[in-house]
Amino acid sequence: MKVICVASPYAGDIQKNTEFAKRACRHVMNEGYAFFAPHLLYPNLLDDSLPQERQLGIDMGLAMLEHCDELWCYGDRISRGMMQEIAEADSLGIPVRRVMEQENGFVIGKSRTVKMAEAPQQAMAVGMV
Numbered sequence: 001m002k003v004i005c006v007a008s009p010y011a012g013d014i015q016k017n018t019e020f021a022k023r024a025c026r027h028v029m030n031e032g033y034a035f036f037a038p039h040l041l042y043p044n045l046l047d048d049s050l051p052q053e054r055q056l057g058i059d060m061g062l063a064m065l066e067h068c069d070e071l072w073c074y075g076d077r078i079s080r081g082m083m084q085e086i087a088e089a090d091s092l093g094i095p096v097r098r099v100m101e102q103e104n105g106f107v108i109g110k111s112r113t114v115k116m117a118e119a120p121q122q123a124m125a126v127g128m129v
Helices: 014-030 038-044 051-065 080-092 121-127
Strands: 003-007 034-036 070-074 096-102 105-108
Touching (some): 003 014, 003 038, 003 051, 003 080, 014 070, 014 096, 014 105, 070 080, 080 096
Parallel strands (some): 003 034, 003 070, 070 096
Antiparallel strands (some): 096 105
């Protein structure tokens, strides 16, 4: 079974963002794949308000990314943490997809390989569809 790493914003409105991430994970399951969502796992074990523990969670999520088949980026914005995941996926040659929520559910964009050195951050947020 293909394993999808789910990326979506976490910081800020954590309750709202957690519920969105759960919907994203359910979407991956409904597509017939397994998911890995580090931002739903590690904050339950680590204190995200402590910089060292937050970074540990990010580092562990990035370490697990190499075991995933694709990275799906959910939502209408790309957070700093998601940019790190995209950069790591790119360095590993893992396909990245943008997934947007619309009235009828989620829509999965085409698979793209992101070249971080060629595209500024703002272009990344808008250009991956």
